[in-house]
Structures are given as C-alpha cells and as structure tokens.
Amino acid sequence: MPPWLVRNLILPTLDRLIGRPTAAMLRELTLSQHATHDELRVLQTRKLRALLSHAHARCRGYRARIDAAAIEPAVANLESLARLPTLSKDDIRAAMRPWLEAADDTRARRDVRTTAVDHHDSLCDPVVPGGLHRYTTGGSSGEPLIFFVDRRRQAADQAARTWTRRWFGIEPGDRELYLWGAPVELRAHDRLRSLRDRLINHRLISAFDMTPRAMDAALHAMRRFRPVHVFGYPSSLARLAEHAMAQVSWAPSVSGRRSRGATESQNRTVTGFQNRTVTGFQNRTATVRERRNTLPATVPRLARAGGGPGGPAPRAVFTTGEPLLPCDRDTLQAFFGVPVADGYGSREAGFIAHECPAGRMHVNMGHVIVELLDDAGRPVAAEEPGEIVVTHLEAWGMPLIRYRTGDVARWNSRPCPCGLAHAALAGIEGRRGDLIRTPEGNAAHALAAIYPLRECPYVRRFHVVQRADFSLDVFVTGELPEAVRARLERDVARQFRDRLTVRLHVAADLPPAPSGKHVVVRSEVETESRLAFQTEPRP
Template identity: 25%
Template sequence: MIPELDKFPRLEKKLVSTYYNSPYHFQNLVVSTYGYYYRRQNLNAEVSSRLRELEKTQYYTRSELENYQNKKLKLLIKHAYENVPYYHRIFRSNNLTPEDIKSKNDLVKLPYLTKEDIRINFNDLIAKNYETRKLQLVHTSGTTGSPLEFYWDTNVMLMENAFIRRHWSWAGFGLKDWRVTLRGNVIVPLSQKKGPFWRYNYPEKQVFFSSFHMNPDTLPEYVKEIRNISPKAIQGYPSTVYTLARYMRENDIKIPVSAVFTSSEPIYPVQREVIEDQFQCKIYDLYGLSERTAAAGQCSNGNYHIYSEYGIIELLNNDGIITDSGEFGEIVSTGLNNYGMPLIRYKTGDGTKFRDESCECGINLSLMDPVETKLDDMILTPDGNLLSPSVLTHPFKPMVNIEKSQIIQEAKDKLIIKIVKKPGYSEKDSEILLKELHERVGFEMGIELDFVEDILRTKAGKYRWIVSKVYTNSN
C-alpha cells in the first residue's frame, strides 16, 4: 500500500493500480508528494505548540504531572457525560455525575470498556457534537484475528505527531535527519521479484523499504542502499529490523546509526541484542495503541517512561484487582486527547509492571517495565503457568540453522513449532530444540515440529512469533 493510501478507500484501487504500473522515478514522486502533505501536518503551528508544551511537562514533578492529568481527565469526563450517549448511559446507570470523577483514583467507580463493548456500542461511543465526516475512521491491524474500528479526532492526530517528535528528540533525532523505514508499507507490488524494493520520500527525508521482499537474495541490495543513504536512524517493526540485523551479523556487516526506533510489536531480548550490535546504537522502543489511549517511550537509559499527558494507565491483576508498583497486570487505559470517540478504562489486553523509581535521564515521567507481549500471546502450560515469549526465545538462540520460526499453541497441552530450515538443519537441531523447549514448558506439553517454506506476515506487515489459541478462552 502506498503510505496512508488505505485512508482513502474509494481512490485506493485505481490509484494503487496506476502507482504499481508506473516507473520507479514516478513512484518516488508519488511517495514524495504524500510526504509533502504529511510534512505540512507534522510541521504546522498547532503541532509545534503541542510539542513545546510536552517538552515542558516531561520535566514536571510527579505532583505537577498528577494535577495536569486530573485536569485533563475532568474535562474529558464532563465532555463524555454531556456528548457521548454510551457514557451518559453508564453514568446514569451507576448513579454517577461528572463531579464524582475528580481524579484518576476515582476511575474505579466506572466499569471497564472491552473490545466487545466498543463493537456493540460503536455509534453510541461517538460524540454527538462531532461530525463523523470530520473524524478519521481507523482500525487495529487485527493480528489477533478480530480487528477493531474506532474514530480519531483532529486533536488526537496532532498530539500523536507531537509525542513522536518528542520521542525522537530523546535520541537527538530531528526532522532534518534522514531515516530508513522498515514497516508494513506495501510500496512495491508483492509479486515484484526485481528491485529496487525501496522508495524515497524526499520532503520527510525518509526512505521506505519493503518488509515483504526481505530474503537472502535481496538483503545484500538492502544493505548496499542503506549504506548509500547513510541514515541517522532506522525506524521499523522489531521483527523486520531484526531480519536485516541478523543477516548483517551473519555476514559481519555493521552500519553505525544514532538510533533505532521500534514500535508496534513486542521486542525480545535476542532481537534487541543483535539490532543494537549491528547498528552500533541504542534502541528507542515505543509502546502505543491504535486506540490512542496509552503510550510509553524508551529514553537514552533504556527505561520506559509512561506518557502521562497521553493517557492514564491502571494495572489489573489476575484477581481483578487494581495493582500498584511491582505486580504484573493488564493495562487498563483512558485516553486523554480523543474527544471524538473517548475510550475510558479500556482493557487493552497488554501487560506490564509499574516501577517506583526515578530515571537518571532527567525526565520525570513515571516508569514501567517493557510491554513484552499481548496477554493472549502468552503460553499457558498444562499446570496453569503463563510463560512470556521472552522465556521461549532462549531455546532458539543457538539454532543457527533456523531461518524463521513461529510457536502456535493449539491446545493447553499442544504446541506446533513452524520452522523454516536453513540448508544445514539436521535431526540434531530438532533434538536440541525439543529438549530445550520441554525444559521450559514441561514434558506434559506435546510439541510438534512443522517444517514450512515460509511464515507469512500479516497484511499490516507485522509478524506474530507466538500465537495462542487457548489463553483468551481460559482467562
């Protein structure tokens, strides 16, 4: 897909066909025209104003940040009560008024909002004082098999741009610096076999590389072009950047950059290690949601700072109790910037822990652990234990003869391991892998190895390493 073209479905089919059948240089012109339009959005006075505010609030004291959050929350609650039919009904049925929600501590008075609630009450969640034609309809990528739609208003889009620019600034990266992007943009046809597999967005000083054409035959071309570009930063999905970095490690190639910006997928320790080594820099990971209710960014010290100005995060443990520092829980988030379709106490399905400490980087935004996984991507063992994907990366570390892998939990006592073999793969590799996996999931778990030609990404270009079909049903 040409970047962002999916937001214009009526034009999409005709424009995509014209774009794909055009010469390389004309395609660069199309992508750059999009970049010019997008850059105007990113550099307008409203975004710059919001960015200046965020540059101040990140240094607020904890009490100042809490007051800032509560002020934004009270405005949102009043708006939701007066203009959003779903929330007006929720308040009335619980004998509440906006005055009952004065701080984030009062949010417990309201029920949670689930994905199913959004589907059932979609129209009633849209604010009556907003015209839907002026809102942007978006959807999750649907990696769990059940995409979700919702609306963004203009303010949340402007704020998103400001938050991203602040995150970049933590790494010393600005809009005048070149970056290479390895995400889900289908910038050349999937059927194309011959390069170039990248397109230039000159106004944004950005080069889009296809995530769908990366293989041992094409990766030398990727490396050569990236060296020619000499970007200051690499931006992409962890799995995509890791594919490139692993090829570089196998061929003793290093390309120093100032930062690697990752997002949209969990990042595992082995990926972080290889990426940071081959690109000779730190990863600045970003946690966020298409629902725009919560976000956290990694600073120069490697800590994840919660964006307090973005949304309020609560953590819900397995017993259904709101937990505090040190205990793992599901993220329940309230977005503070989207008035067109507010989502209050939204159950994200993501899990993390709060950290009750300060960061030496000087930013005062609260800390949390990395969001390693979706809860429904954890492995549930026969004896009832939940295993993070990070635990299961270790058996694969010595598996130099595996090109790609994917773990699918079909039942509580059955795992299927999809494997794309390299030429040197042998029965000994299978024996070692099965032994190491059994030591972590238990010998009651049946494990089947399924050797395949390839493991496909989703339509959004994302890659799910663990697919659990049992956790959601058992929780």
C-alpha cells in the same frame, strides 16, 4: 529535503492544512518533562475533567456510563475514574456493529473515512472538528478492531513521537528509514503516503518481503539514504542485521567521526531533562561497547566499518509493534553500534510509553492515564503484574476511557537516572508471531497474513497456522458470506505473491494455546529448515 526545510515549513504546513495541532501538543509535552510527578497528576486531572465533560455531552454511550457511575465530570479526579466500567474490544464492536454490517463493500468503507457516522455515535462525536478517520488495529491480538480517530488524537501521537525522539538528539526532518508493513499492491492513498514520506525525509522498506534479495536491496538503500535514525519491528530489524552480519563481503560504510560522535552524545547531558546528566545511560553504553568488542573481528558492523562512501551511521534505532526480545536488542546494538530504544503503544490506544536514554519505559503521562489491574479489576500492588488499561486524554472523536489493551506489565517505581518524573512500566508482555516462510527460503513478517484479515468487518478473531508443507490454514470466527471467504483466501495468498496455498476455515471458537495466550501466527516449519534459510548462501 534539507531537514531545516522539513522541520520549519513542510511539516507545519501539512499540519495546518489538515487542522492537526501538533506544535501545541509538542510544546505541552516539552514542558511536562520538567514537572514533578504530583504536577503531572494535576495535569491529568484537568485533562480528564475536560474529556469526561466532552464525552458526556457528545457521546451517548459514555453519557450512560458516566451517569451510572454517579460521576460529575467537572469535579472528577483520578480516583473517581475507577468507578467507570472498563472498555473492551467487544464493547466497541457492539457499538459499531450496525455500521460494520452496512459497510461491507470497499466503497462504503472508504466513504465514511472522514464523515460523521450516525450508526455508532454511542461512542463517537460525529461532528468532531476535522472529522472522524477510520483505522484498524494491527491485528496482533488476533481480534481485529475498527475504530475512529480525530485530528486531535493524531496530533498527540505525532507530538509524542517527536518528543521522545528528541531524547536521542533526533529532530523532525532528520532522515528516517523504517521497516514496516507495506501493501503488495499500492492504492491511491498509499501513493500519496509515499509522496509525503519523500517530502519529510522518510523511506519505507517492506517488512513483508524479507527474502535475501530484498534484504540486500534494503541494506543498499540504507547505505544510499544514510538515515539519521531507523525505526521498525524488532524482529524484522534483527533479521536484517543478522543477514548483513552473516555476509563478510558486505561492508557497511560509516564515518569514524560519527561513531565517536554517537558515543559522545550518549555521554552528554540529554537536552531538556533539567540539565541532569544521564549517568545510568553512560554505564549502559560502556556495557554495550564491551560486548561489541568481544564479537568476532570477521563480523562486519556499522560500528566497526570505519568510513567509506556510505555515509554516517544512524544515531539511534527505535522499535515498536511487538516485544523487543533481549537477543534482538543485543543484535541491533552490536550491528548499529548506537542506542536501541523501544516504544509501547497500539493503534487504538495511541502512544503509551517509550524508553528514555537510561532504558526506562516512561508512560506518556501528558496524554494517557495508565492503570494496571488484576483479574478482579483492582489496581495491582507494587511490582505485581497487571493488565494495562488506558484512558487517552486527547482522543475526543472516539474517546477510549479505561480501555483494556490485553497486555500485561508491572510498575517500575525506582527513580530514573534521566530525571523524568513520568511513571515507568517494566516487564511489558505483548504479542509476537512467527515469521511466515516460503519453500524457496524467503520469509515475511507475520503481519503480511494479518493485514487482509484485520480489514474484514465480518472477522471477529483469527489464527493463522503455517503447516510443514508451507501452506497456510487461516481460522476465523464470525458470520462470513461465501463471497467474503473466497475473497479473503485470495487476498491472503496475494500477500505472498500466490506462492503459498491458503485454506480458510470458519470456526465457532478459537481456543487459546496451552500457555493461555492467543497465538495469532504459528509456524510448523521445522527448525532445521529455518536455520537452513538463515544461512543460505547469496544467489
């Protein structure tokens, strides 16, 4: 579709049809990037008062919390927020347990997707405009969570994505290729999503199928589709880039004109940042250019291809869903030759922060309040690590007020060269799982095993171990009926097209790793075998 048609007709029409105020949210965010830090805190205070007033009036569980903290919503401020207790995944599960127990069969779960839910209205507004829509967390913590989102919150996240993309010259309707989780078997709503993607110039490549043949097909699709930007899990994107760079015969085609244009766009003033030139980004671009020029000349890269029928290179690469390791960032920058920007958020907590062109991870202060707390629940000192606690100011259907993410970060208090006054995070420590491999040398993202587990309401926590013989031991906690156990084994095996033996174990508890972290997916396949898979010749 022509990008202007998507931007001016298709996307606004879709938003109007489902009652999602994305355009209004985007206008507000665009104005916020001209605000001072104090002005942003005033905006947060106003939104916090509205959220607390709504939660007190419509959500019985929050009414009890707010009254116990002796907070008057109409005059609350950012400091009074600390009087409220934090909200954990277990708190949400306890509030929703009656519904989860009644919603085991697929039909029941589907029926509540857009209807008022009486059983868990302690945390929800059951009659929020547009209805409540069921979501499940990505499962990277090993503790899946079912929660609900309203149209207002959906619009906020979409507006934040558009806002941050514009920092890099990306507009709605520009062609996007994303490497993401895709089901093995398409359901009706998956087909509708696929149709919507085509209407808005999106193309999905499954991160669950990273076989050499699948990656060859993905690279071919990339050349034909000519994406303006690429989005996905950093580990999967880096693996795809490494696969391409390992094959001297694969020559990605891009026009030299666009490569030069990308460099020029990095050096020019970033639109909307009060016309301040991003000098820090210029310096970082020079460093990337020098690193790229030191790589072997035999390695084909998008930045060095120099033209051909494949079309121009993308303008930017965006990653999210797991930590972006420095080695993966270097691989992606070397291969694509364009800026690589990381985003931080979660399905339940929303769009929290994103890197600007200067490389700073700015908090989306127009939509979220972020606190960094120590083990005692106190704010951490400057430059000290603390748990990320989020209050989403636009989540009114199921408010998340002082939600504990389980991730750790530090404040970056230095002024950003981009001029944006939004607070910035540094040193975010999220969760990252191993790849899962088959005896044939194929690999899949860890989420391939996680998807069926996170959808099961009986599973409280889980841990997946791939043994040296490539079989999978899946450990879960919770009270699972025998029929559910058998179904889970089948569903996990189906994710790998029944090529792996899957054994399900119900445990009383899942102890953390020696590091203290809960590793969700761990592989015992020998390192030598992994290296052999990566260098395996093309069939």
